[in-house]
Amino acid sequence: MSFVPGAAGGARPAVFWTDRPGRPGPFPPLAGATGADLVIVGGGYTGLWAAILAKEENPGADVLLLEAATIGFGGSGRNGGFVSDSLTHGMAHGVSRWPSEMPALVRLGRENLRDLAATLDRHGIDAGLRLTGKTTVAVAPHQVAELRALQRLHLDYGDDAAWLDAEEMRADVRSPTYLGGLRVRNTGGLVDPGKLVFGLTEIAARLGVRIHEHTVVTGFTRHRSGVAVDTIAGPGGTAAGTVLAGQALVATNAYPAPLRRLRHLVLPVWDYVLVTEPLTAAQLASIGWTQRQGVTDAGNQFHYYRLTADDRILFGGYDAIYHRGGGVGEHLAQRASSHDLLARHFRETFPQLRPVAFSHRWGGAIDSTSRFTATFGTALGGRVGYAVGYTGLGVAASRFGAQVALDLLARRRTERTELRMVRRPPLPFPPEPLRWPVVEVTRRALVRADAREGRRGPWLRLLDRFGIGFNS
Structure with missing residues (x-):
């Protein structure tokens, strides 16, 4: 599919959740x-x-x-609006970093999510919280084996984790890009952030x-x-x-x-998001998605997407941009190249929705640690x-x-x-002017790993030894 410059340009430069x-x-x-x-x-x-x-x-x-x-x-x-019971940036990352403490970390994370929901309920707050779990999809062959291994890890910790092959995954959410998916039903869900x-x-x-x-x-x-x-x-x-x-x-x-x-x-990493206009009933039927769970794909550079209460699709992620000097100015919230790339990836994921326009586009800074x-x-x-x-x-x-x-x-x-x-605190990031080139080298190494069936090169393997990483 060819890239269409300006594909997201008609969207309103505003955050959907707070633009109301x-x-x-x-x-x-x-x-x-x-x-x-x-x-x-x-x-x-x-x-x-x-x-x-x-x-x-x-x-x-x-x-x-x-x-x-x-x-x-x-x-x-x-x-x-993805709400997770994980305190460790996912099960696999937690096990790699704190294996002896994972039973406690898993339990504390589940208790934290339970207490969050109870507080909202006690105070009568409707935040659109739906504990529907999440699906992580494989969009490259090597990701199938990675997700099958992750399923076994979730099962070891008592999660309701089911593997869906390509046919089952596409019966759930209809995208030609899916080669399979890991459906975990009890580890969180979605909320309306605003x-x-x-x-x-x-x-x-x-x-x-x-x-x-x-x-x-x-x-x-x-x-x-x-x-x-x-x-x-x-x-x-x-x-x-x-x-x-x-x-x-x-x-x-x-x-x-x-x-x-x-x-x-803390490293401020910018992440970018699109939201579509509301889907018609026919458009919604064309993608299935009847469980309305959140979806992510399994790459180092990954997308996350979900349905909103009024049947829009929020589609974000992939680019994770560190601006030299750690800028967090509001002028960085709009990045045409990232938004247009997201628009292209959205059309590839759901080609049946090509006529759907985007209503909102924005970016935000994520507080990443090493x-x-x-x-x-x-x-x-x-x-x-x-x-x-x-x-x-x-x-x-x-x-x-x-x-x-x-x-x-x-x-x-x-x-x-x-x-x-x-x-124990994380390792500090190097100061500028060294910080920006180190982040760029790491980001490019992650892109290469995605292109090479997940094989991590020497730089990423070195970072792995020290428990250091970088993505959105």
């Missing part, structure tokens, strides 16, 4: 000095969950949440969390038994005042953190905690991360804080 009414707020910028028991930096999933969990534990605590842009502006409002972030904001506000948007935290300093949080606010970046707090929690995702150490541990899982810790003598680096699987794991960070701030020794994943 229902956003809570607006919340005013911070104005003047204030105090708090706990200051949370970042208004995405991790920050909102930290605020909710802190208030549920201690309703009398004064919790202040500060967001540099608007609530859900970053990855929490831009993701594909409704989730708006719902969590509603819960936090209802519990008494003070929320301020357009307030940038520029740094922390020790203050008596607590921490002084310096801020600027508004479009002009004027001083907003210092917050004197007992503790602070950093939940900045891929965006620059007021803790310098995190800038060496080991593909979040990093946790404290700074300033335990006054500041953090949880960042979910590498694209943070929709549910962010709740776990928020709880870990609160445990660390409270100096609680829990099963969570004793995990090696928590106690």
Whole structure:
């Protein structure tokens, strides 16, 4: 199939999930000095969950949440809505990194997803959560054997994992590209990211969390038994005042953190997404997909796609772009070459939907670490905690991360804080100007591996020895 330049150009350059009414707020910028028991930096999933969990534990605590842009502006409002019980970026990755702890990690991940759903239910939040599992499809011959091995691993841990051959897979979701698929029915599902972030904001506000948007935290300093949080606010970046707090929690995702150490541990990788216009009943029937589960393919460069509540298809992934210097500016959210490539791959995956147009296109920065899982810790003598680096699987794991960070701030020794994943940080990324070429070399090596039946060259094998990787 030939590549059509500008194939996605007619789509609206906006995030589908938040391009609609229902956003809570607006919340005013911070104005003047204030105090708090706990200051949370970042208004995405991790920050909102930290605020909710802190208030549920201690309703009398004064919790202040500060967001540099608007609530859900970053990855929490831009993701594909895949919700997973994995804390380890998938079963195979977890077993390779923490084999002795995997039974505990699997159980904790399942408990975390269960508790996430229970919180939404308890507060009456409809976030479009559907625990339908996921299907990973093989689109190249070598991926068949890889997925069969992954099926055995899922079965070892008690998952409902079924292998579908090419005919069975295409009977489920009709694409000529499928050579088979792994259907795992009990490990997560889908959520509406916008409704989730708006719902969590509603819960936090209802519990008494003070929320301020357009307030940038520029740094922390020790203050008596607590921490002084310096801020600027508004479009002009004027001083907003210092917050004197007992503790602070950093939940900045891929965006620059007021803790310098995190800038060496987190790599902002841009991922791009398209959403179609709603499918007609006939178009929907032409692809089957009656279980409406999320789908990913099994390459190093992989796509993820799903149906929305109004029968659109969200189609994203494949390109994972690191911009030199770690840029996260909003001008990077639109990338014509990536969006047009996604449009081409969509037509190849579902040729029966060639007449369908795209309604929305956007990009977002993923907070990747060198080991593909979040990093946790404290700074300033335990006054500041953090949880960042979910590498694209943070929709549910962010709740776990928020709880870990609160445990660390409270100096609680829990099963969570004793995990090696928590106690040992990932290897830092090299600084610029070395960082960009290292990432590019790695990305090109992954492309070559996909083209060579999954065979990993010497550079990737070296990274594997140290548990380092890179993708979306």
